[in-house]
Amino acid sequence: MKRKTIQAVATHAILLITLALVAFPMYYAFVMATHTHQDAYAFPPILSPGRELWNNLKEAWSRVNMETLLKNSLIIAVVVSIGKIIFSILAAFAFTHFRFRGSWFLFPLCMVTQMMPLPVRVIPLYRMMASWGWLNTYRALTIPYFASTTGIILFRQFYLTVPQELADAARVDGTTALQYLWHVLLPLSWTNIAALLVIEFVYMWNEYLWPNIATTAADMRVAQIGLRMLYTSERGAAEWNIIMAGLLIIMLPPLVVLILFRKQFAEGIAMQTTK
């Protein structure tokens, strides 16, 4: 018994130390955001929070037109998440509830998106968007993302576990396939929807390469580009207090979404790993 207690204490100790190490970059960033420029460069370094947080947040906010950046990122992240959820549910429903010619070919075609990340096709995509006049529009930042391998797999795994009897009973009652999807499957899918929402919201909020190429207008820029502007305009004696204040604002939305739906996210991941 005693050996077990020692083991548990040691495990807790290691975990807490690791946790502190992992959290340190975030804490350090936060501390920086609460000091004046002078205190940020104090020696020895001050590792406790100061009182300048609000002023630094205001300064960062006005310096890069934060309102527009956050609005654009939010629109893109929400629209893409919803688009991917709808497209994936429809495709996963087709692949799990119907036998149709060509599905042997169409299913791998949907899986191929994972293999062709945007960077691999970025040059032709840019030319295409330029010739369509899509640059600097929300269309260019959302529609190319709508197909989702992750989403189709996530919903497919789940729909395969739904008992056959449910569909049989619905059919006998004269329910159409779409009514069954809407009234029976969808209400069962909320965990997966929330999980995919977290995955795609975080992904789109943090997307940088394509928005950076597809937009040039100041009013179409996204939050990640804003962080770059804050950061690179301050080379030399970087104003770390302002940079980190901006960083705190920009990292908050995806963090909130993750924390709100952390349970569904973990369950969704557990479902993905059981094949």
Add this chain to the structure above:
Amino acid sequence: MNRFPNYRFLPYWLVMPSIIVIVIFLIFPFAQAINLSFHRVSPFGQLRNVGWRNYVEMFASPEYLFSLRNTVIFSALVIGVGLAVSLCIALLTTQKIRGTAFYQIAFIWTYAMSPIIAGVMWSLIFDPSIGVATRIISGLTGYSINYFTEPVAAFILVTAASVWVMLGYNICFFVAGLQNVPHNLKEAAWIDGASPWQTFWKVTFPLLSPTTAFLVFVNTVYAFFQSFGMIDVVTQGGPNRSTEFLIYKIYRDGFGRMQEGQAAAQSVFLFVIVAIIGAVQIYTSTRKSVYDR
């Protein structure tokens, strides 16, 4: 499988949205990239067929090979160090102790951080004048590192930031994978007198191989593609091109240096690498799994 037999066209309508997006925005541009990789673009925008020359020159270019080498080292470090650390943490949080749920949530959050955010946070830690890591290293060795001028320092910075930002995702998947390992198999190993060390390597680790393979793939995609933002913001490929990884070189050649044909050849080769790793992952996770689960 066929739960609604009386619909001939509905399934096609259902998959159509995804297929249209895939064909227009994935297959088509990718086919164009392949085509472009056999051409050179003149300053006036005209295409000239050059056969395999872009590929031949690519593999003969010392700059490209240097970038390839650095990308491989970077990926190996991100995968090796990142997965080892994540697996250790995941193992600890699935022990029979109190508060496992707390720990599992407490380690998740780096998942929400973007590569750029991680890069900026870690460039503060490695800041040449006030960074904590810089000060600790100079306190221990008397040598003050500077990632603006020293390739190794910049490399360590982006690797550390990448490992850190992937921790949340990796731990989450390892925890899920570990919870799927049937307890009776581990018990059987203990009863047969296996040490915890042996049990882990002979029972747990093989059963975890689909999860590990999946994470190797995801981390490769991260190192090859997602790291772009961090590089563009923190090091711009420098110093001395030491962090000009393949994806960043494609961007530079294609958009900055206006060598679209050459950049397209690079992106096709990049696709081949990722496709091979992806195929290995799919093979590992779909073959009749170890111990026939």
